[in-house]
Every structure is written in structure tokens, then in C-alpha cells.
Amino acid sequence: METARVFNIERFATEDGEGIRTVVFLKGCELRCKWCANPESQEFRREILFKKAPCTNCGRCIEICNQKAIDLREEFGFITNASLCNYCERCVDYCVNNARCVVGMDMSVDELIKEVLKDIEYYKMSGGGITFSGGEPLFYSRFIKECSKKLKEYNITTLVETCGYIDNKNMKEICDYSDYIFYDIKHMNSEKHKELTGKDNKLIIDNLIWLSNNYKGKLSVRYPYIPGCNDDTDSIKQFLDFIQTLDNIREVVFLPYHRLGMPKYEGLGRKYEMGDMKSLTTSDLQCISHMFKDYDFHFKIL
Ligand code: SF4
Ligand code: SF4
Structure with missing residues (x-):
């Protein structure tokens, strides 16, 4: 049976998709975003x-x-x-x-299903479900597919939060089984993207184009708004212009930078590369809301 390396299971989450959800965080990612709030998610090893x-x-x-x-x-x-x-x-x-x-704890599909079904009444009552996050959860696409198929038997929805830096075949694997996808874009300039995350953005952009043409579920694109990295008007406009060319994007969400992950860097013996940068709030991002009027998709600032 498929297994996945889980590093956290968060119950009663309300900001990672519709309704009350259980967020399952899977370990391992190839990006190294300087602002990552979950540094313990990056390495595949325990x-x-x-x-x-x-x-x-x-x-x-x-x-x-x-x-x-x-x-x-x-x-x-x-x-x-x-x-x-x-x-x-x-x-x-x-x-x-x-x-x-x-x-990091390895769990089988049955073990995870048993765990998340503890809150089935909350999912039913609120229209919630299970969110797979990470790390990059699609490294475990077969696991997610198996879980999603079982959860469908209980009418429970699934959502995948992805950074998009993943082989396209992994994305294809979950497409028919996941009800929602949250897709991150960090920067449209590939060199800048590499500087901020360690990898260029070609694979990420290609995968999003593919999804917009092929995915039948609800697709939401997220932009982490990071001071000094991607918060300038040109970068945001380039991002919005690109999204405008795509079909099937349900909404665009801006995520203000926060430094909640900072103590975990210390706990792993790693330097926090954002230094003393202060966390932002929703109101700090109101300055970009005037840009939204030129585009016809739904916007949200979290
Ligand atoms: S740090 Fe030492 S005691 Fe702790 S888990 Fe590793 S080997 Fe065991
Ligand atoms: S020094 Fe003592 S309190 Fe601190 S981590 Fe080690 S065992 Fe725990």
C-alpha cells in the first residue's frame, strides 16, 4: 500500500479551503523559498x-x-x-x-483515512474536507489519489496546495480525483524566481498552463506577497497579465508575508534569511487593490 511522509496534521483548519478541513502536511520539496513558513517541510528525510x-x-x-x-x-x-x-x-x-x-512520520493510506475520518461530522456540517499541503504534496501523488478515492466514498472533498515544481505526470495523476487545487506563483521572472527559490519557474508556469486547459475542478492561484522580493508593481502586473491569459482560474489570492516559521529555522540549526522583516497584515496589501479593477477574476487578500 502507498505511504507518505507526514509532518503535521492540523484539524479544524478554516483558511485552507472551504468549510472546516483537516490539513495533511507532507514532507519534502525541491524549492527553497527564502520566506518558507515550514522549513521542516523541505527535506524529505525525517x-x-x-x-x-x-x-x-x-x-x-x-x-x-x-x-x-x-x-x-x-x-x-x-x-x-x-x-x-x-x-x-x-x-x-x-x-x-x-x-x-x-x-516526519510514514503513514499508509488506511492509517491516514482512519485519522481524518475522526472529523467527518464537521466536514459534512460545514462543506469542508481534506487539504493536502506540504512541502510539495504532489511528490506523493499516488498516495493522494488513493486517499481521495477512498474519501469520495464518504462524499468528502479533497484539495491540493502545490508549488507546481513537480513532474507533470504527478499532476495528471490527481487531476480527476481532487476537487480543488491551490497553485502558488512566486515570481514571473525566471531568474528572479531562481534567486528567491533556488529553481527557475519554467516547470511551474508550464504546469499551470496545462492545468488551466485540463483540470475540471476549482483552480485558485496564490501569490505570496513578499517585501523586497516580489511586491513591486511591475512584478504583480506581470503576474496578473499572465493569469488573464488563462482559462478556468476561479480566483487570485494574495498571501501577506509572515514570519511565524522563524523559530523553526533556529530549531533546525538554520539561518532565517528574511532577517528582521516584519509580518504584514491584510490591510498592508490594500495598496495593490487598485490594480485589480483591470482584471475580471475574483480577488482575495488573506
Ligand atoms: S539525536 Fe541522538 S538520541 Fe536523538 S534521535 Fe538522533 S541519534 Fe537518537
Ligand atoms: S538540554 Fe535538556 S531541556 Fe534542552 S533539549 Fe536537551 S534534554 Fe531537553
Whole structure:
């Protein structure tokens, strides 16, 4: 049976699609967006995440680790060296302050279905369902397809949030089974895209064009609005002009930058590349709303 590496399951979510939803976060992505709010989603391998706030600096985790995989790093704390760790979880069990956790758990289709069906009454009552997010969930397209087929038996809808950097065959695999797709565009300029995410945007643009011609479900395009990266008028206009050329785009959503993921970078021993950049709110983006009048799709700022 298909499995997927899950790093979080969020119940009662209301901002990741219609109604009350369970969001299933799958681990692994080839992009490295500087502002990514889920740095623990990027690597495909399991990881040990350290949380600074509850840690009392007792040093017990270092003592207990037979692999000598934990270093005390001045700027971050008790960080695990992935090349030495064997995921025995001793440091997690022995940390009485719950300052360490394993990120990434392999689940079968049946295990996931059993988990998400716990909230079936909420989905029915609110018109909600299951959202697959990540990371890039479409690396597990066969898993998503199998789950979606089973969920259809209960009349539960599924939604996929994708960055689009994925082989087109993976996208084709889920198209007939997913009711909604949320599709991210980070920048229309390919060089700039590479600078911001580590990859150029050709595959992403090609996949969106393909979807707009072939996908029968509801397709929403999302633009993370990141100060100093893609918030200038030219970049936004280029994006909107491109979307205007496509069919079947249900809505365009702007997502204001936030820095909620910052502590997790520290907990993985990684530098947060956005520095001290402040989080934005919906009202910070009202300055671009005058641009929407030239286009006829539905807009939203979250
Ligand atoms: S992570 Fe836990 S075990 Fe390690 S030093 Fe902090 S409190 Fe102690
Ligand atoms: S999971 Fe095991 S090997 Fe890895 S850091 Fe913790 S104690 Fe060491």
C-alpha cells in the first residue's frame, strides 16, 4: 500500500479551503523559498526539531545520545547533526521539557483515512474536507489519489496546495480525483524566481498552463506577497497579465508575508534569511487593490 511522509496534521483548519478541513502536511520539496513558513517541510528525510523556549539547558539530550549527534550551538541551542542521527528518539523521550520532537512520520493510506475520518461530522456540517499541503504534496501523488478515492466514498472533498515544481505526470495523476487545487506563483521572472527559490519557474508556469486547459475542478492561484522580493508593481502586473491569459482560474489570492516559521529555522540549526522583516497584515496589501479593477477574476487578500 502507498505511504507518505507526514509532518503535521492540523484539524479544524478554516483558511485552507472551504468549510472546516483537516490539513495533511507532507514532507519534502525541491524549492527553497527564502520566506518558507515550514522549513521542516523541505527535506524529505525525517528531522529532529529543537524548541528553544521550553529548554532548560540541562544537557541531558547530549549525554543520552549514543551517536554523539547533538551539538550545543551558541546561536541556536541543542541541534541535531542529521548525518549522525539514527532517529532512535532517545533524546526526545528523555527530554522532560518536551523541547525536542521528530518531524516526519510514514503513514499508509488506511492509517491516514482512519485519522481524518475522526472529523467527518464537521466536514459534512460545514462543506469542508481534506487539504493536502506540504512541502510539495504532489511528490506523493499516488498516495493522494488513493486517499481521495477512498474519501469520495464518504462524499468528502479533497484539495491540493502545490508549488507546481513537480513532474507533470504527478499532476495528471490527481487531476480527476481532487476537487480543488491551490497553485502558488512566486515570481514571473525566471531568474528572479531562481534567486528567491533556488529553481527557475519554467516547470511551474508550464504546469499551470496545462492545468488551466485540463483540470475540471476549482483552480485558485496564490501569490505570496513578499517585501523586497516580489511586491513591486511591475512584478504583480506581470503576474496578473499572465493569469488573464488563462482559462478556468476561479480566483487570485494574495498571501501577506509572515514570519511565524522563524523559530523553526533556529530549531533546525538554520539561518532565517528574511532577517528582521516584519509580518504584514491584510490591510498592508490594500495598496495593490487598485490594480485589480483591470482584471475580471475574483480577488482575495488573506
Ligand atoms: S533539549 Fe531537553 S534534554 Fe536537551 S538540554 Fe534542552 S531541556 Fe535538556
Ligand atoms: S534521535 Fe537518537 S541519534 Fe538522533 S539525536 Fe536523538 S538520541 Fe541522538
